Amino acid sequence: MNPQISSNQINQEGHLTIGGVDTIELAQEFGTPLVVYDVAQIRSQIRAFKKVFEEEKVKYAVSYASKAFSAVAMYQICEQEGAHTDVVSAGELATAIRANYPMNFVSFHGNNKSAAELEMAVDHHVGKIILDNFYEIELLSQILEEKDSQINVMLRITPGISAHTHEYDQTGQIDSKFGFDLESGQADQALQEVLANPRMNVLGLHAHIGSQIFELNGFQMAAQKLVEVAAHWRDQFGYTSQVINVGGGFGIKYTEQDQPLKPEEFVRAIIKEIKNSCEKVDLPVPEIDIEPGRSIVGPAGYNLYKVGSQKTVPGLLSYITVDGGMGDNIRPALYQAEYETVSANDPQKEITQEVRIAGKYCESGDILAQNQALPDVKPGDILAMLDTGAYGYSMASNYNRNARPAVVFVENGQAKEVIRRESLADLIHLDESYVD
Known part of the structure; x- marks a missing residue:
């Protein structure tokens, strides 16, 4: 049995169960493809971060990076667990508003926030705006002046540290x-x-070095650099940072080849580095914020697919096609990301083949797994792809005019649909006729 699944x-x-619910019954009730989240696992990871x-x-904020998965239900879980959240668009902010999520716990990120997005953030009194560039400073200044308002801000810096991860995931x-x-x-500028702007209250500085990072060194270097900058700002400008935000990017286990630390171990190392660095420069230890996304929802997520056609070519790996992709x-097509997939009908069944798992989309690159060990499967069987909770549904599309799947939360043996499956009517409801 795949070691990423427990015997319980x-x-x-x-059958494979998630949160005490039978995956075969989930597939029958809600259809496939289906995205399923184990809510207890989400709660457990948030609590583990807070415990450290x-x-x-130290004073802190665990801020969920909602770009990993944004939904009304997810913001509600965050609120229940006392977690902050960061948003990167008007859409994510609107979803948090719909969830009645406390706006003072919201941080607004993004490298090209529009005037409308900044106005929305100011109108709803978000907790802070993370400033990314000079254009944004000017734009926000104008909006605050027009609205006779004030807001908390932080400055995002690029610390000059390249994380050991996929080049698309490097940001620092x-x-x-x-x-x-x-x-x-x-x-400094x-x-x-x-x-100099009385309408902006500067809380501190922020950096994010990348995503799916396995090594402590990059985070420790970033923490040290942020303290150095804070000390420089104190000495040069008489400004003391109240908050240092080290971002997120803590790696998770997708396959047997991945050997990450527990996410909370990254956080403990970051805290200790900031404490030590602050002591060296005689700086009070500030509030330390983190922004985990993948490490909170990634391992809690599963994608359920129904097996369809199969193609066997002598001398090559067979193709097993599923009803999603x-x-x-x-992520497999975009990043060459790898996942583990098991038979939901019988995860303990003897492995008999190495196959490619292909999607149904009209692209040769629509391969969910290039080399996956599986037992014999037949059309109608259910496959469960593991650890899909981050950046799967949030990056989903309607390519080939396929509907996006439903999302189900499971907890304590109960399942609840939190995002409905799109219908064919949903797919065309924005279309307008060209010919009368």
Whole structure:
């Protein structure tokens, strides 16, 4: 049996269960493809992060990076667990508003926020706006003046640290579209501009070095760099940072080849590095914020697919086709991301073949798994792809005019549909006729 599944996830019928619910019954009730989240696992990881901070006795915020998966139900879970959240668009903010999520717990990110998005953030009194560039400082200044309003801000810097991850997931290196550069003096200039603006209350500084990172060193270097900048700002401009936000990016286990630390171990190392660095420069330890997304929802998510056609070519791996694909999980095609997939009908069944798992989309690159060990399967069987909770549904599309799947939350043996499956009517409801 795949080691990423525990024996207590197998019920008397031999089926895979999630949160105490039979996956075969989930597929029958809600259809496939289907995205399923184990809510208890989400709660457990948020609590594990919070516990580290409390043990280290520092002021903190665990801010869920909702780009990993944004839904009304997810914001409701975050609120129940006392987690903050960060949003990167008007759509994510609108979803949080719909969930009655506390706006003072919201951070607004993005490298090209529109005037409408900034106005929305100001109107709803979000907790802070993470400023990314000089254009945004000017734009926000105009909006605050027009609305006779004030807001908390932080400055995102690029610390010049390249994380060991996929190049598309790197964000902290000097040559990045995000943040104010340190070496050129952009960060110092940005600080002076916002300090001179009485409508902006500068809380501190922020950096994010990338995603799906396995090594402590990058985070420790980033933490040290942020403290160095904070000390420089104190000495040069008389400004003391109240908050240092080290972002997220803690790696998770997708396959047997992945050997990540527990996400909370990254956080403990970051806290200790900030404490030590602050002591060296005689700086009070600030509030320490983190922004985990993948590590909170990734391992809690599963994609359920129904097996359809199969193609066997002598001398090559066979293709097993499922009823989903790149429309509900583009990461294998976009990033060459790898996942483990098991038979939901019988995860303990003897492995008999190495196959490619193909999607139904009209693209040769629509391959969910290039080399997956599976037992014999037949049309109608259910496959469960593991650890799909981050950036699957949130990057889903209607390519080939396929409907996006439903999303179900399971907890304590109960299942609840939190995002309905799109209908064919949903797919065309924005279309307008060209010919009368």
